[in-house]
Amino acid sequence: MAVKDTTAPRIRARLLAALYLAQEQYGWLSPQAIERVASRLELSPGQVYTTASFYTMFKLEPRGKYLVQVCEGLSCYLAGGAEPILEHIARRLDIQPGETTPDGRFTLEVVQCLAACGTAPALRINDELYENMTFESIDALLERLRSAA
Numbered sequence: 802m803a804v805k806d807t808t809a810p811r812i813r814a815r816l817l818a819a820l821y822l823a824q825e826q827y828g829w830l831s832p833q834a835i836e837r838v839a840s841r842l843e844l845s846p847g848q849v850y851t852t853a854s855f856y857t858m859f860k861l862e863p864r865g866k867y868l869v870q871v872c873e874g875l876s877c878y879l880a881g882g883a884e885p886i887l888e889h890i891a892r893r894l895d896i897q898p899g900e901t902t903p904d905g906r907f908t909l910e911v912v913q914c915l916a917a918c919g920t921a922p923a924l925r926i927n928d929e930l931y932e933n934m935t936f937e938s939i940d941a942l943l944e945r946l947r948s949a950a
């Protein structure tokens with residue numbers, strides 16, 4: 802079998818779409834998910850892993866049901882967010898950035914900008930963007946997610 806060039810636009814597009822779908826289905830890209838994508842697209846697992854590890858949107862380790870991404874970019878910082886919000890959420894969830902709650906519900910991450918600078922401070926949970934956040938709105942949001950099925 803000839804080695805496919807994963808930098809070719811069509812192959813790259815199909816690979817990214819397949820990785821996105823696999824992550825949607827399994828929550829993260831396990832070695833088994835990487836192998837499955839590789840097999841489907843007739844690529845080597847190494848090629849798939851190299852691409853997946855390049856993009857921060859792909860998760861190569863298990864994560865919580867809710868991936869909480871707190872922006873610590875300049876606009877969020879100037880709007881009173883960033884570190885204070887990160888510390889608030891870390892205290893509420895009792896985890897540090899990069900960690901997952903023991904019940905597997907929340908993973909906390911820091912990101913640099915969510916492209917919501919005009920409505921900072923912002924955070925994202927899974928694919929949902931939350932803007933103009935306050936400690937109160939964060940508490941209400943976390944409580945809603947805690948009690949969600």
Ligand code: FES
Pocket residue numbers: 872873874875876877878913914915916917918921922923
């Ligand atoms: S700096 Fe936070 S959304 Fe841009």
